[in-house]
Amino acid sequence: MQKRKPIYPGIIELNFQAGEVFGCNVYLVYDQDEWILIDIGYEETVEDFIEIIRQIDFPLSRCKTLVATHADVDHIQGLAKAKQILKTTVTGHPNAVRPLKEGDTLVTLAEIEAQNLKMDMPPVDVEHEVNDGDIIRVGNLELEVWHTPGHTDSQLAFRHGDILLSGDNIYRDGCIGAIDAHHGSDIKAFVKSLERIRDSDVKWLAPSHGPMFANDKDFMNRTIDRVRGYLEMADFGTLAESWPLMDQWDDEVAQGKLPEGLGVNEA
Template sequence: MIPRKPIFPGVIELNFQAGEVLGCNLYLVYDQDEWVLIDIGYEETVDDFINIIRELDFPLSQCKTLIATHADVDHIQGLAKAKQALKTSVTAHPNAVEPLQTGDKLKTLAEIEAQNLNLEMPPVEIEHQVSDGDIIRVGNLELEVWHTPGHTDSQLAFRMGDVLLSGDNIYRDGCIGAIDAHHGSDIKAFIGSLTRIRDSDVKWLAPSHGPIFAKDNAMLDRVIGRVEGYLHMADFGTLADGWPLMDQWDDEVAQGILPEGLQTPAS
């Protein structure tokens, strides 16, 4: 048995516990002998994480469920393997069920042809579906489920007291989860989720990548302002509301306007 290094009472982050980053953040939430694991990462690291859990003296048979924060391959590729090893169930948002149960490579971003990326995406049965406001009980602990869409349509966060296990919503450096139409991103929804986090009274954010950090409303204000700008940028294509430059171009074409200093050549 190795000493447990909880980051909060009842919460162990397995990369921090191991002293090395093996993949996305995995949160083991426990009370008494019962425990759940939030995300599992890639298939190749499943055995490493299970060995850590075993060395921490958590009974493998007492894993209540494996929880998917959302259906992106870097978070859930190892679900089928871990489920079989632990003989437990899988819990996810309803929007994650179809891509996880079918092993949808496109929506999980396991396959991006233009980047020559082609990962296996083993399908896995989802026994439990949770939505906003549901409670997941672990011993005497309660995880309040938040549906925080934007990065994906299935993104979940989990509140426990003054801690929010915040998924891919926001990171310490002010970055946010990737915005990509293929896996269900929605800029307006993202703004709503970030606003909800900012306006909450949680004190600590424990994201799915990178270090845990104290919630900083001034930083969140800056991020929300930046993301609001994405609604009017061609950078985000079909996910943007519009591109104001094209409205300006319509007017300039109709009025025959060229930039100052540039004149239409005489015919």
């Protein structure tokens, strides 16, 4: 048996526990022998994670539920397999229910034809739906559910004491979860979710990818300012709110204005 290496009382991150990164961060939240998993990652690493759980002496029969932070393939492809092995249930936001039940490869980003990417997305039923303000109980431990849309419309985060299991909202380098219309991204909602995290009294952020880090207002503001700027950038297509350059172009066309040095004077 291995010695448990919790990152916070009642929380173990399974990659950190193993000393090896298998994929997205998978959080085992526990009180005594009862436990849940926040995300599971790819199907091919399910057995690796379950072996780690065995090695740190958690009874497999005491898994209360498997929780999906959101319906992206790198977080939930292994749900059906893990559910079958552990004989447990799946919990997620209502917006994740349909893509998970149908194994929707487009919404989950399991299939991106332009990049010749195609992965299986095994369908799985969601028995328990949770939304903002709900409480997930694990023994006597309570996780407060936050709905933090932006990266996807189903993105959840979970608070326990001074730590927030913060999903794909923000990472230690200031990056954020991918913005893509196919899986329900919303830039304005993303800004609000980041502001909520910034303005909370949460001290630590435990993301779905990469290391844990402190919730620092200056750091958060730099990311929020950058993301807010996406609302006026053509880079983000239909997810942007406006493109100020087009207003400038309207004015310049009306004025017949060209940059100095460009243009031909005809006699």
